Amino acid sequence: MSLARVSDVVATSVSARRSRAIAPTSGRRPWTFYVLAILFTLYLLALYGPMACIYILSLQDLRGGLVFPIKGLSLHWFVDLFTQVRTGDVQGSFERSFKLALVVTVLTVVVSFLAGLGFRKRFAGDTVVFYMMIGSLVAPGLVLGIGVGLIFNAVGIDASLFTSALGAQLSWTLPFGVLVMFAVMSRFDHAWEEAARDLGASPWQTIRLVVIPVLAPGIVAVALFGFTLSYDEFARTLQTAGSLNTLPLEIWSMTLNITSPALYALGTVTTIVSFLVIGASLGTIAFMQKRREARAPGQQGGAA
């Protein structure tokens, strides 16, 4: 039997088994399917409904207000967002947030990766380190931010983005990154490292040629977490950002004094940036997998 035919047979038998499992009686779906489908739709509505309201309201024209009903349909408020200075320093705060998020991402990835390597083996005080990390994760952000602000004030250093705010954000992104790294590492087979050593690789070669490539998708995930957590951060940054606002802080202050749909346009734009980052990360992971497959054509299975 040819390879293709074997895989055909396997595929059909699998799909036959699947359809049997879902619909035991002649193709008709059970009533539970419809109940669960409705439940799931409601769940999606609850998740995305509030955000969708903002996106929809941001597309109004000049007559638009802050509440429904919608008045007209245009990109007026997006133009307004980028032309009017009085709406606030959107561009500046966006650039600051983006740069800060990049620094946070790099630090989070490096520290999480090293922590992941370190925690492969037990060491003296490892539980203490772990619980201290979790402690920083669950600490109330606003209080933590105020504390950091107070310390900087007491020591006499001015709070600023790349000192106090960076530290406060790392207290949140690092434990998160390390936890994700643990999950990634748990699927890492230590025999791979041993095999590399057996074949003559130095510890550094083992990390470069085996550990990092195998863990790459997980490392991208850690980077994604680091970036989005920092880019969104509000509570810990509020008292630590100093004189220049990050984007979330800027939006928050705008809600206090702007009463036009430009606010919603801003929400839409920032969401688009978030989705672009997530899309880029997932795209990177998909690309890495694609490239592996491209180097390895041919289908699954085959004779022994």
Added chain:
Amino acid sequence: MNLGKGHIEIAGVAKSYDGFTYAVHGVNLKIPDGAYCCILGPSGCGKTTILRMVAGHEDPTVGEILIGGENVVGLPPVERRTAMMFQSYALFPHLTVRDNIAFALRVRGLSKTERYAKTDAMIEKVRMTEFSDRLPAQLSGGQQQRVALARAAITEPRVLLLDEPLSALDEHLRIRMRAELRRMQRELGITFVHVTHTQLEAIALADMVVVMENGKIKQSGPAREIYAAPKDRYVAEFLGGQNVLSGKVGKINGTRAMIASPEIAGIQIPMHAGARLEAGQAIDIAVRRDDVELFREDTALSDQDMASVPATILGIEYQGNFVKVMLDAAGEAEFVAYVPERRFFENPFKVGDSVLAAWLIDRAHLLA
């Protein structure tokens, strides 16, 4: 000393991970150059620890390990010129078959063309050429094993260490792949040390079988010797194929001794040259399952050279070329007769039948 380069000597080796309990203890073993050696034992007996110490992934707590006459303790695997094939093969999931095999050459700094030229020859050797661009996840178990073997062999080691190499395969493939292992060993002409808990695998493959229990070597020698002449009850029972009977020595009568224990009273055992037995001594004897013949209980055994015990048939399993008859005999937990298929069906027994289980006295084997 004129030792071959793949000659292994393990001298007085013990290994303890915690300083109190020993994973292996007092191990002395010599494996000749170019031999296929199987280390056999149940899980947790220390066989993998020995393998990992030879491979250079563990250091012995005490003792020396010599390969080709030089002490290799403390040397990394590359300098020992050993290679290990891991239990789950540990193929790098992100590398293709070719890059997996070329890995050792890559870390040695060979250029891409150089290493691929060498690698492709090795891929050819394990008959994986058409799969050389695949990832490990796209291979079957048997193919993965071949890649693992090629990856280990490309370093031109003098010793190849295999940790339960067949345990990840299904029964059918296991038998095929073990023949391939043997073929590769002959082609490479190097020492193979293969750890397994399957006795059939060990005796089918090995020039030399080492049986272990609780961190110690129980017996080592050629496969046939281990199977046919086990040293003690443990080895006999682990290798299988033997019925082990316990008893006390009664009257000694020239070349034969009489057993005096109640369950097997009247059984005679051979006294080979050098065997020293005294009346009252507790002994174990082994009788091969295929040496046991079954007779109807009313048969009068006239042959003076036969020993027999009464038994009840507990179960019958048809095995194709023979029939496995499980008996309740001699007070032993297990007593089995392998009856040739044709002979059995000339006059078949039923479960529950009372029979005489008999064997030629001289075929019985005295255990330590």
